[in-house]
Amino acid sequence: MITGNAFLHADQSLLDSLARMSRSIRGREAIYIALSRLRPRNRTPIRVRIAAQLFAPLVAGYGCEVFILSNGDLVVLGTDMPPSALEVQGERLRALFRSDPGSTSEDSDGNDPFLTLYDLQRDRESLRLKVEELGRDHVELIESQRKDVQTERAKDEPLAPGHLRHIGRALGNLDPQPLVQRQAVLRIDEDRHGRFQYEEYFVAMAEVRQACAPNVDLFANRWLFQDVCRQLDPRIVAAITQLPLPKPPIGVGLNLNLETVLSPAMERLxxxxxxxxxxxxxxxxxxxxxxxxxxxxxxxxLTKRGHSLVLDGVSPRALAMIDPARLDVGGLKLTWDPDLADPAAIWDGPHPKALIRTLGVDRIILARVENETALTWGMAQGIHSFQGFFVDRVIGATTMAGCPKREMCTLAQCVERRRSAAGPTRGACPNPPHLDSVTRLHNLAGGLGGRSASGNPAAPQGGAHG
Amino acid sequence: MAEVRSAVSSAFALPEYVREISESHQDVRALRLALSELRPDSWDTDVIQALDQAIQPLARSNGVRVFRLPGKDYLICFHRDQTDAVRSLLIRMRLLIPDDPLTAHLLNPAGQNSPLLTWWSLDRDFAVLRSMAKRIEAVAMAKAETAAAQSQTKPRPDYSRSAAFAEGKRAETAPQRPQGIDDEAPDGPPPGLIDSTGSNRPAGSDRQPLDADILDRLISGLNRADLSNHVRLQTICAVVGGAPPQSLYSEIYVSIPKLRDTVAPQVDLTANRWLFQHFTETLDRRILSWLNHEGPRLIRGGFAININVGSILSDAFLRFEERVAAALHGTAVLELRVEDVFADLEAFTFARDFLHQRGYRICLDSLSPEEMALLNRERLGVDMMKLFWRPDLPELLSQGPGAELAERLRDGEGATTILARCDDPAAIDLGKSLGITMFQGHHMDKLLAGGGGR
Structure with missing residues (x-):
């Protein structure tokens, strides 16, 4: 059992232990686990402690000592252990983080960068040097990070039930219209011509927070956050009806709570x-x-009225667990993850490619398309619908290419103004009638990413707003 | 514990007390203990409970009156002779609150004000207490008026469309999906059955709907309640062929309606799903910390508890885990709710793999046949699924998507399914026909007790 003082923290205690064992070093070994190589989500303090807890059987059974180092790495010291006991436990820990590329067992030099075993009779010095070096490199960094986190925490209170009444009132007084943004979902056909499938209208919660609860971390509690969204929904629905909406065949997209979908407000919308x-x-x-x-x-x-329901924010790893084919929805938005295009990525169960095929490519929108790789990958899978900053940039570049006043703006400005559904950002466009003119893109063949406003963008064609 | 709870009075008792001592407050002092000033991370449920317990003996002695003010503050009124007793309480409290810089003020001499402590001598400052009482009275009035207005004018949510969807016996007006709202059973009724058939109590419409303020008070109440009075055990057993049921392990749970009746009898907990989810999460954490003290004796022979992913990935669970490892000689099952699993699948996956490595089994709890039909146990990587019996289950499983589920159960999934809330021998018959071997419910309790078997 790991007790309080068996969980020795920090580098100095380990160095002291290494120094003390100079006389009795026979049968001593150590395993070094480079948790600091993992993605940030896997190196939170609690996950590091959980990783350490996996060694509990060795602490209880063989008196192993577990050290959590200042950079989040783990070192476990053992004496007269059964052969491979440390290694086996290390591999079990690796399995826990298997989907994280940081846990790989082989780098480009053929070494295992995640787990290192030390026979201390031979390697004590090299472990000592490694830990000492780490102390020099990391102490300052860790301290400054810790301070940042503390200041951040002190600033924002985590969302609690006590905040909801105040937030509810503030939402009641909020005019969400200037905060409404939109982002197109682009449908690309077999001939690589694109047309707007729908414009998604949404309000960035960060801006709502700024307006209604600047000192509250709305994201700190998922259930209460959902309740805030529930309260916000009717305000957004009301704001949307006041906006000039795209004309068919371009549709309108909205993020809503199911409760809102089944409310009278929806009939009005x-x-x-x-x-x-x-x-x-x-x-x-x-x-x-x-x-x-x-x-x-x-x-x-929704279906009865010619609309559709889409499951939003499905990550590729969630795809296998959700089994969306069994869900009563029209389609789903798959969030792009660079792992999709990485042949070395590890997936539990079938590869998302296979799941996408089973589900039917027509039911999928690939979202958060940040770069050309994402778009190319999606098209290679047969996916037709795309949304994301990269798509926005292509639309922006095409808009600028056909705009006589393009010299007055940058691509980023054009994209930002197009995204704004109303309000001052949109008003800054020097040629407002042209801002919504592009709803079709032709010849979206290779080399998409290289095009810019001044380059040779996909040929624009006046759309519904033209 | 009832007499213990009454030792600390509600703020609403303050006006009465002020009237009581309006003529006789010579040498009486008042101390406001502004625990709300402490950092929120000091507010571990263990800490709240420990503080509340620490204050109890003083509250019952020598005419000392303790009031619980809004926002976790206390007001202590006492004769100056009791000043030392009050100060020793403050010193004790300092040890109970971990690592908060403000707690140093607890050691200040009596009468020295600080962000944490405000002292009054009522000989001089009685007016302060009187105006505090007035404010509280005003709040109470406003609350009563609001409640009255709401109960008369607030429209019930429009769920008329849900009725169109709900087939057969599913209730029209109660689409909520909470857990553990039935009086006796460890888990909630299937979706759609809450207010109408899930409970013998009056439907939720008689009660005030759960809102943020009530939730806040409910959680404070929960933090003070003695869980020992609310914890229940129910056995999950194996039934194979004609053999008598064999006990497998016991689920440890809290009866939410009983708890509700204690801390908020007039509240319809299910009126807001998001707030209810937050409440169950708070409850799960509270039970976990209670088990840390009381658990080892209960869990020795194998157990199941309800828990959420966020709590598994917390220090409280790691502490519990250490104790369990020492005490346990049986099956350890953690029951997760489907909505919690899907709220953050990445966190769930990590928690699941950690739990499996530590030897726990994971059971997906409170499933209706519709939900179970949607889920793929293998892909989720859970060990068991808990399906709720209801009288129309045989009918539901004989047609449409239900028939597919029945087929899956017969094809092998029955072996990893627990049929729960079996109040009726018909549940066992159906379960057996589907290859289910694990059962839970009142009927099983009776069979195990050697009572109502067939």
């Missing part, structure tokens, strides 16, 4: 949409699974 407009409602996975009984109702209600 349906009536307020341009005639024949298709609405795509995106719901979060957390909402879908908390309210599975409402999911089917919402889907049925």
């Amino acid at each position: 349906h009536t307020a949409l341009p005639k024949g407009s298709r609405m795509t409602v995106e719901v979060q996975v957390i909402d879908a699974f908390t309210n599975l009984d409402r999911l089917g109702q919402a889907n049925a209600w």
